[in-house]
Amino acid sequence: MPLLVMKFGGTSVATLDRIARASKRVAREVANGYDVIVIVSAMSGKTNELVGWVEETAPLYDAREYDAVVSSGEIVTAGLMALRLQEMEIPARSWQGWQVPVKTTSAHSAARIEEIPTDNINTKFGEGFKVAVVAGFQGLSPEGRVTTLGRGGSDTTAVAFAAAFGAERCDIYTDVDGVYTTDPRIESKARKLDKIAFEEMLELASLGAKVLQTRSVELAMRYKVKLRVLSSFEEYDPTAGTLVCDEEEIVEQNAVSGVAYSRDEAKMTLISVADRPGIASAIFSPLSDAGVNVDMIVQNISEEGRTDMTFSCPTNQVARAEKALTDAKEKGDINYREIVADTDVAKISIVGIGMRSQAGIAAKMFKVLAQDGINIKVITTSEIKISVLVDRKYMELAVQALHDAFELDKG
Ligand code: ADP
Ligand code: ASP
Numbered sequence: 001m002p003l004l005v006m007k008f009g010g011t012s013v014a015t016l017d018r019i020a021r022a023s024k025r026v027a028r029e030v031a032n033g034y035d036v037i038v039i040v041s042a043m044s045g046k047t048n049e050l051v052g053w054v055e056e057t058a059p060l061y062d063a064r065e066y067d068a069v070v071s072s073g074e075i076v077t078a079g080l081m082a083l084r085l086q087e088m089e090i091p092a093r094s095w096q097g098w099q100v101p102v103k104t105t106s107a108h109s110a111a112r113i114e115e116i117p118t119d120n121i122n123t124k125f126g127e128g129f130k131v132a133v134v135a136g137f138q139g140l141s142p143e144g145r146v147t148t149l150g151r152g153g154s155d156t157t158a159v160a161f162a163a164a165f166g167a168e169r170c171d172i173y174t175d176v177d178g179v180y181t182t183d184p185r186i187e188s189k190a191r192k193l194d195k196i197a198f199e200e201m202l203e204l205a206s207l208g209a210k211v212l213q214t215r216s217v218e219l220a221m222r223y224k225v226k227l228r229v230l231s232s233f234e235e236y237d238p239t240a241g242t243l244v245c246d247e248e249e250i251v252e253q254n255a256v257s258g259v260a261y262s263r264d265e266a267k268m269t270l271i272s273v274a275d276r277p278g279i280a281s282a283i284f285s286p287l288s289d290a291g292v293n294v295d296m297i298v299q300n301i302s303e304e305g306r307t308d309m310t311f312s313c314p315t316n317q318v319a320r321a322e323k324a325l326t327d328a329k330e331k332g333d334i335n336y337r338e339i340v341a342d343t344d345v346a347k348i349s350i351v352g353i354g355m356r357s358q359a360g361i362a363a364k365m366f367k368v369l370a371q372d373g374i375n376i377k378v379i380t381t382s383e384i385k386i387s388v389l390v391d392r393k394y395m396e397l398a399v400q401a402l403h404d405a406f407e408l409d410k411g
């Protein structure tokens, strides 16, 4: 039997009605002759609620119990969808991560999938089941504990199943009808893309476009999974949505394909650090040991023999970063005058594989921001992206100005 993976995100399973609607789509693919693996998220808002309960109970929580609690949202939706499908006379059952089992690393709350054995689910398909409804976002560690894959992780579950089972396609059903040139919620002129290259989608996702989890794009690229993003609210159309594909499949290419933003950024500066060989290592090793995800880094000269070191990290890791740096100072490993944390910043990025061959893109980006009076605090670039840190109050303005200037509304 040909096999499809269909993933439904939180808003697509937010109520019993929506679960029923999603189930109809699954039924249609079963009628088209497919066996289907459905990956479900928790009902929208549920994971946030569960995270809130954990943080309220224990601010410095045990990550294993965090995973035990936050993985429960997906379990409910998987069971409900299996029941709904059974009501429609479709042979279906639910699967929790450990039952498959989805084998992961032990990195609780950010685990990676290592292996998905196919025999248990395939045996059930062999017995006449048509649909396996799998709880997304969760797995099992080598120690036998439940793990979760990081926020947005059901996308990754979906792509990993598509790769493991050799699915014909992996359809990601969500609340927008595809991948846009930027988030349609903050730029009404954002344009839906029919196709986007893996490399661009990877950058957009890692720079904040939450429509797909970064790791899911990495896996799709590595295992050549045919990946499509489409709306669970629109009428059925087999050509709908956005196909994430190899860049060779894309005929026309603007220099810039999309704009991403992340409001969850903080800028930290260590003022007046002794400038000597090994200083970067002495600062960033304890941060790494403390699990701080450092992104942008800038080193400036201050007074003679001293330097200011600036870096960015997620806002919710500022306290952890401060503690790691204070401890390192107390131990005498580093020496600085003070730490300044600015949590009122956002990162804006432009992405496009066309940038590889076109000069002047960075200059144009900086000019556009300057025209709107937006000050740039930190800059980083790679072959196909340019990111800047700006005051958060300018975030939407910056996205819109760049979207306009690079004419992303035009195809
Ligand atoms: P789901 O619950 O289905 O996983 P998410 O909320 O995780 O959905 O992701 C979909 C959201 O991603 C959209 O509602 C949209 O606001 C946001 N988004 C950000 N950037 C983009 C983009 N470039 N294209 C489409 N959606 C985007
Ligand atoms: N429910 C999880 C989250 O909100 C996983 C997902 O929806 O992909 O992050």
Ligand code: MG
Binding pocket: 009, 152, 155, 210, 211, 212, 213
């Ligand atoms: Mg998501």
